Amino acid sequence: MKIEDVRSTAKAQRIAAHSHVKGLGLSANGTAAQMGGGLVGHEQAREAAGVVVELIKCKKMAGRALLITGGMGSGKTALALAIAQELGTKVPFCPMVGSEVYSSEVKKTEVLMEHFRRAIGLRIKENKEVFEGEVIELTPEETENPLGGYGKTISKVVIGLKTVRGTKQLKLDPTIYESLQKERVSVGDVIYIEANSGAVKRVGRSDVYATEFDLEAEEYVPLPKGDVHKKKEVVQDVTLHDLDVANARPQGGRDIMSMLNQMGKPTKTEITEKLRAEINKIVSGYIDQGVAELVPGVLFIDEVHLLDIECFAYLNRALESNLAPIVIFATNRGMTEVRGTDMRAPHGIPVDLLDRCMVIRTGPYTMEEIAVIIQIRAKVEGVVLKDNSVVTALADVAARTSLRYATQLLTPASILSGVKGQDHLTAEDVKEADSLFYDAKASARLLMESPSKYIS
Numbered sequence: 365m366k367i368e369d370v371r372s373t374a375k376a377q378r379i380a381a382h383s384h385v386k387g388l389g390l391s392a393n394g395t396a397a398q399m400g401g402g403l404v405g406h407e408q409a410r411e412a413a414g415v416v417v418e419l420i421k422c423k424k425m426a427g428r429a430l431l432i433t434g435g436m437g438s439g440k441t442a443l444a445l446a447i448a449q450e451l452g453t454k455v456p457f458c459p460m461v462g463s464e465v466y467s468s469e470v471k472k473t474e475v476l477m478e479h480f481r482r483a484i485g486l487r488i489k490e491n492k493e494v495f496e497g498e499v500i501e502l503t504p505e506e507t508e509n510p511l512g513g514y515g516k517t518i519s520k521v522v523i524g525l526k527t528v529r530g531t532k533q534l535k536l537d538p539t540i541y542e543s544l545q546k547e548r549v550s551v552g553d554v555i556y557i558e559a560n561s562g563a564v565k566r567v568g569r570s571d572v573y574a575t576e577f578d579l580e581a582e583e584y585v586p587l588p589k590g591d592v593h594k595k596k597e598v599v600q601d602v603t604l605h606d607l608d609v610a611n612a613r614p615q616g617g618r619d620i621m622s623m624l625n626q627m628g629k630p631t632k633t634e635i636t637e638k639l640r641a642e643i644n645k646i647v648s649g650y651i652d653q654g655v656a657e658l659v660p661g662v663l664f665i666d667e668v669h670l671l672d673i674e675c676f677a678y679l680n681r682a683l684e685s686n687l688a689p690i691v692i693f694a695t696n697r698g699m700t701e702v703r704g705t706d707m708r709a710p711h712g713i714p715v716d717l718l719d720r721c722m723v724i725r726t727g728p729y730t731m732e733e734i735a736v737i738i739q740i741r742a743k744v745e746g747v748v749l750k751d752n753s754v755v756t757a758l759a760d761v762a763a764r765t766s767l768r769y770a771t772q773l774l775t776p777a778s779i780l781s782g783v784k785g786q787d788h789l790t791a792e793d794v795k796e797a798d799s800l801f802y803d804a805k806a807s808a809r810l811l812m813e814s815p816s817k818y819i820s
């Protein structure tokens with residue numbers, strides 16, 4: 365029998381167009397090196413984006429808009445995603461495409477409003493009395509069903525919790541046993557139980573068990589410090605949209621905790637303007653009291669020229685409300701018609717909205733920059749480029765067609781080279797792959813040359 369090694373516990377990630385983008389790649393003083401965070405070139409645009417990130421972090425940017433313009437494939441979407449990476453996971457980032465507003469069921473402005481509220485976070489801090497520790501014992505005690513029959517019911521649960529300080533045995537109500545089962549708590553897990561509500565939260569598995577399996581999807585946490593019974597600060601990050609959805613069918617009271625408790629219960633009711641106003645009022649109240657903190661996030665609208673005049677009018681107003689996120693637009697259009705009108709405007713955006721935007725441009729790349737981007741992409745896609753000639757061949761293709769086309773050729777070309785039994789890509793393979801596919805310009809030229817062959 366052959367015994368095989370478990371190769372790796374790292375998850376294989378799907379490779380997407382922007383998986384190499386890890387951030388803006390700025391130094392501590394905010395200057396951009398030629399290459400950093402997976403981005404190449406565009407130093408000025410990256411530095412400007414860095415300033416925006418700073419403004420967002422110190423909350424001075426709310427209600428403003430940023431517009432990223434530039435040609436096709438010049439890295440606008442990549443730059444916006446880099447901003448998202450820089451902001452981290454605690455700041456909400458809600459991406460959408462202009463065309464998403466068109467639906468036969470929901471109003472355009474309703475879609476925009478929903479995305480606006482998805483981009484505004486709320487951090488709620490609470491001091492809770494909890495029992496926290498590693499589970500060392502979990503025994504449900506059964507009794508005869510008092511209603512007769514053969515079934516047994518759980519009368520109480522005995523649970524032992526251990527921390528660095530010591531251990532404690534608790535006798536719990538049977539309803540808490542249900543929550544324990546729901547969270548799939550077993551011996552060796554670190555959990556906390558809220559003292560007043562009995563809610564159970566599984567934090568992770570105690571790291572004593574970290575070498576239990578070779579391959580798993582567990583989060584290991586250290587043994588909690590302090591006593592088992594203590595006060596603990598619990599931080600929850602939610603967005604206004606989460607609260608809207610959770611309270612679309614009001615059931616509980618109108619305090620922040622019952623609003624939070626509505627979350628996770630599926631309801632499908634329309635979110636009305638009135639409900640939103642009510643939630644805004646409660647949220648503002650809690651912000652004033654210092655219970656909650658507002659975290660304005662980012663709404664990223666790609667291909668913004670697809671929005672129409674009604675959406676733009678709405679955006680003008682929404683940007684000025686006091687609960688507004690930072691809005692980032694991106695477009696590759698030049699002078700064009702504003703959708704829904706016959707008015708021409710730069711980037712297809714009405715001038716009054718344009719006036720509220722700070723604009724960042726992403727220009728074309730130099731040959732050297734193209735070569736570096738191709739090398740980065742090759743590494744991400746696992747394609748081996750051994751010598752310089754193949755990089756030059758790809759860069760030539762990119763200069764003749766587009767950067768995107770050249771990077772998209774990488775994998776087909778590596779399949780061709782694999783068929784030939786090579787372990788790395790050569791300029792020959794690039795040429796062969798290039799001859800198999802048409803880039804946008806070549807395809808358009810072909811159409812122009814033989815229009816009679818196509819229906820038009």
Ligand SMILES: Nc1ncnc2c1ncn2[C@@H]1O[C@H](COP(=O)(O)OP(=O)(O)OP(=O)(O)O)[C@@H](O)[C@H]1O
Nearest residue numbers: 381382402403404436437438439440441442696737
């Ligand atoms: N400066 C850069 N550094 C590294 N990779 C880049 C850079 N700019 C663009 N790319 C990569 O090139 C590809 C095309 O860029 P991107 O999709 O951002 O273009 P875009 O400006 O959004 O184009 P479009 O207008 O067509 O939407 C992506 O895979 C992107 O990650």
Ligand SMILES: [Mg+2]
Nearest residue numbers: 440441666694
């Ligand atoms: Mg794009």
